[in-house]
Amino acid sequence: MARQRRCAISAVTLALAGAVALAHDRGFPDAHPLSELTPLAKIHLGKTADWVAITDAAVWVGTTGPEGVARIEPQTNAVSAAVALPGNPCAGLAAGFGALWVPLCAKPDTLARVDLQTLAVSLVPGVGPADREGSITVSGDSVWLLIDRPATLARIDPATLRVRQRIAVPPGSNNALYYDGLIWVTRASGAELTVVSADTGARITTIPTGPKPRFLTAGARSVWTLNQGDGTLTRIDVATRRALGTTALHTPGHGGDITFGKGVVWTSMTKVPISATDGTTGRLLCRWTGAGGDALGIGHDSIWLTDYDAGDLYRFDVDDALQHCAGPAASVRTAPPRRSRPPS
Numbered sequence: 001m002a003r004q005r006r007c008a009i010s011a012v013t014l015a016l017a018g019a020v021a022l023a024h025d026r027g028f029p030d031a032h033p034l035s036e037l038t039p040l041a042k043i044h045l046g047k048t049a050d051w052v053a054i055t056d057a058a059v060w061v062g063t064t065g066p067e068g069v070a071r072i073e074p075q076t077n078a079v080s081a082a083v084a085l086p087g088n089p090c091a092g093l094a095a096g097f098g099a100l101w102v103p104l105c106a107k108p109d110t111l112a113r114v115d116l117q118t119l120a121v122s123l124v125p126g127v128g129p130a131d132r133e134g135s136i137t138v139s140g141d142s143v144w145l146l147i148d149r150p151a152t153l154a155r156i157d158p159a160t161l162r163v164r165q166r167i168a169v170p171p172g173s174n175n176a177l178y179y180d181g182l183i184w185v186t187r188a189s190g191a192e193l194t195v196v197s198a199d200t201g202a203r204i205t206t207i208p209t210g211p212k213p214r215f216l217t218a219g220a221r222s223v224w225t226l227n228q229g230d231g232t233l234t235r236i237d238v239a240t241r242r243a244l245g246t247t248a249l250h251t252p253g254h255g256g257d258i259t260f261g262k263g264v265v266w267t268s269m270t271k272v273p274i275s276a277t278d279g280t281t282g283r284l285l286c287r288w289t290g291a292g293g294d295a296l297g298i299g300h301d302s303i304w305l306t307d308y309d310a311g312d313l314y315r316f317d318v319d320d321a322l323q324h325c326a327g328p329a330a331s332v333r334t335a336p337p338r339r340s341r342p343p344s
Contacts, residue, residue: 028248032324034273034290040302041077041315045070049306049313052257053093053100054299055116060100061295061306061313062089069093069102069114074300077315083119085112091129091145091174096138097158103129103136103145111136111145113161124161127154133214133255134174137183139198144176144183153185155201167201169194179218180238186213186225193225195241205241209234219260220279226258226267233258233265235282247282249275255308261298262318268293273305276325286325 047065054060058080059072067088071081087106094101100114109128114121129136130146137144142164143156151173155165172189182204183196191211195204211229218224222244223236231252235244251269258267264285265277273293276285292307292314303316 028250029284029286029325031272031287031289034288034292036324037288037316037321039314039316041313043072043077043079043313043315044311045079045313046311048308049311050295050308051089051093052295052297052304052306052313053095054297054304055095057116059297059299059304059313060093060095061304062093062102063311064088065311069100072313074302081119083114083121085114085121086110086123087112090132091134092136094136094138094143096143099158101136101138101143101145103134105129105132111156113158122161124156127156127163129174131174133188135176135215137176137178139178139183142198144178144198146174146176146185153183153196153201165201167196167203169196169203170206175214175216177216177218177223179223180221182238184216184218184223184236186216188212188214188228191227191229193223193236207236207241208243209236210246215256215258217258217260217265219265220263222279224258224260224265226256228253228256231269233267233277233282245282247277247284249277249284249287251275251287255294257295259296259298262322264322266296266298266303268296268305270294270308273307274303274321276322285322288321 046063051062061070068083068085070079073080087104089102090105091103102112104110111124111127147154151169151171153167153169154163157164169185170187173185173187175186177184185194192206192208209225210227210232213225213227215226221238225234231249233247237244251272256269263279267275275287294308295306297304303318305314
């Protein structure tokens with residue numbers, strides 16, 4: 001995803017990383033070349049390709065040149081629709097309530113709703129992403145988006161397209177994820193995330209993470225943050241709301257993405273397009289280096305990986321990729337993720 005500016009690393013973060021590290025250089029797996037994976041498909045989408053959302057019927061990717069979203073059919077690997085939007089998809093994609101929700105960097109910034117059946121586009125009045133590189137999420141009754149620099153978490157009614165609640169979270173918070181009845185919000189200018197009740201909107205607690213946490217995912221009864229400051233992965237137990245440990249990925253930097261599937265945490269960063277971490281042990285299983293990367297999703301038994309700068313989307317067989325991992329990956333493949341599915 002598009003690149004971010006630098007922030008200071010706090011002493012609290014460094015202490016956390018040292019205290020709870022699960023994986024260091026010892027036993028760090030050798031890098032595999034991305035070229036060892038044979039793509040099932042390569043699909044050119046535009047000048048750039050960023051953000052991936054997967055539904056039961058399709059794969060959606062944000063594009064520029066043209067600005068909009070593309071719908072890919074998993075059965076044929078063909079682009080079946082290209083929906084033009086009045087801005088750059090710049091802060092994630094989320095599917096729910098029969099629609100694809102697309103925050104846009106435009107003049108002014110806005111939030112688009114794309115009907116999954118008719119492809120009709122509606123704009124949510126007065127609402128746009130707080131910054132580039134944010135994210136959007138859906139719960140059982142709402143759409144959630146950070147909408148301004150003071151860090152207001154907006155709860156949006158998907159039927160009326162109106163903001164029904166505004167919740168103040170720490171400044172610098174841009175990314176939100178719904179999981180297990182809670183909204184988990186990372187703060188990329190710091191080293192923590194905030195937990196908000198998806199029922200009442202009340203702030204519940206703050207949890208330390210690695211430095212500059214931004215993108216996050218959930219699976220195996222945990223929330224996982226990709227920390228841009230030092231290239232680590234922090235695991236947070238959902239039940240206790242405490243950090244369980246940090247896995248060293250050695251992928252610091254701007255952009256990137258994270259998702260969960262097949263019992264594995266998958267991450268992407270430029271020059272290290274794919275890394276796979278065991279969702280049970282927190283052990284880094286393998287990583288692939290090379291050109292491309294930035295956004296990815298897991299679905300339809302595949303890894304869907306963008307090459308941001310080339311505007312391409314690659315499809316890889318997920319089980320084939322895990323076969324290349326060193327160590328006992330077979331048990332990981334048979335452990336399905338446990339997660340709260342958004343409504344569609």
